[in-house]
Amino acid sequence: MPSALSSISADPSANLAVDPSPDLAAFRIAVEPYYRPVGDEIAVFEAAWRHRLPVMLKGPTGCGKTRFVEHMAWRLGRPLITVAAHEDMTAADLAGRFLLAPEGTVWQDGPLTQAVRHGALCYLDEIVEARQDTTVVIHPLTDARRLLPLEKRNEQVRAHEDFQLVISYNPGYQSAVKDLKESTKQRFVAIAFDYPAPELEAEIVMREAGADLALARILVAIAACSRNLRGQGLDEGASTRMLIHAGRLASGGVSLEAAVEAAIVLPITDDADMRRALNAAISACLP
Numbered sequence: 001m002p003s004a005l006s007s008i009s010a011d012p013s014a015n016l017a018v019d020p021s022p023d024l025a026a027f028r029i030a031v032e033p034y035y036r037p038v039g040d041e042i043a044v045f046e047a048a049w050r051h052r053l054p055v056m057l058k059g060p061t062g063c064g065k066t067r068f069v070e071h072m073a074w075r076l077g078r079p080l081i082t083v084a085a086h087e088d089m090t091a092a093d094l095a096g097r098f099l100l101a102p103e104g105t106v107w108q109d110g111p112l113t114q115a116v117r118h119g120a121l122c123y124l125d126e127i128v129e130a131r132q133d134t135t136v137v138i139h140p141l142t143d144a145r146r147l148l149p150l151e152k153r154n155e156q157v158r159a160h161e162d163f164q165l166v167i168s169y170n171p172g173y174q175s176a177v178k179d180l181k182e183s184t185k186q187r188f189v190a191i192a193f194d195y196p197a198p199e200l201e202a203e204i205v206m207r208e209a210g211a212d213l214a215l216a217r218i219l220v221a222i223a224a225c226s227r228n229l230r231g232q233g234l235d236e237g238a239s240t241r242m243l244i245h246a247g248r249l250a251s252g253g254v255s256l257e258a259a260v261e262a263a264i265v266l267p268i269t270d271d272a273d274m275r276r277a278l279n280a281a282i283s284a285c286l287p
Ligand SMILES: Nc1ncnc2c1ncn2[C@@H]1O[C@H](COP(=O)(O)OP(=O)(O)OP(=O)(O)O)[C@@H](O)[C@H]1O
Pocket: 034, 035, 036, 037, 038, 060, 061, 062, 063, 064, 065, 066, 067, 068, 125, 168, 170, 196, 204, 208, 240, 241, 244
């Protein structure tokens, strides 16, 4: 957002013009993002895309959801606009707002509106982090209406035929106070993600970390040990992302023990007892 602009609430005399064709080139993915399918997720997504059904990617952190949506945007030849949701996010952060510019008051589309108007995939990462009054903005977009109401502009934006909404959702993090409303969840086709089976995960770690097969297998075995401790003091086990980080450190010359400590053990828990338990479990996996 240009720094010369400052946000104001609403102005009926504002310039209501919207740039008819903003440059979405920056959101196009030119090179195929490496994605190793683990099931029928590509076929399910493509079928959902054909009907422009909204999709929910459901699974733990660092298991490939973001990489998958990047791969699908590349495959479908659509720009991808990603928004990382957070608890201070307002509907205006998604939809847009009036801004004070040198030429007067102008409307600036938010990332969701840009995607809706111009036909991009919009990926709302961890949408549950956003307040529920923000989440409901997406409701009319996710049913047959495919509309985005911009109350401040007194406008209803009809979605471009190539617009598709994708959200991610980590069921492990939800609590009674912080969960998606049933009426939100039920609007989406869901695709379940989890950490890949060992041989597949080793293949991914090899490729992404530049690790050899032996190292990748050890890291995957360590991940299995940590995942067994889930619910016994650990909220989550080591993610594929963590294994890749450890693989990069170890391939770069750091000892395996130090790489595992830095990329897996320390980030995963602050509790000294839990760290000891995790280290003991990991030692059993090390050669
Ligand atoms: N099936 C896969 N194919 C290729 N790479 C993968 C796959 N699964 C995981 N990865 C690797 O794991 C890393 C982490 O995955 P990603 O960023 O997609 O996680 P995520 O599920 O979106 O996590 P979060 O919920 O925290 O955003 C990716 O950058 C990629 O290197």
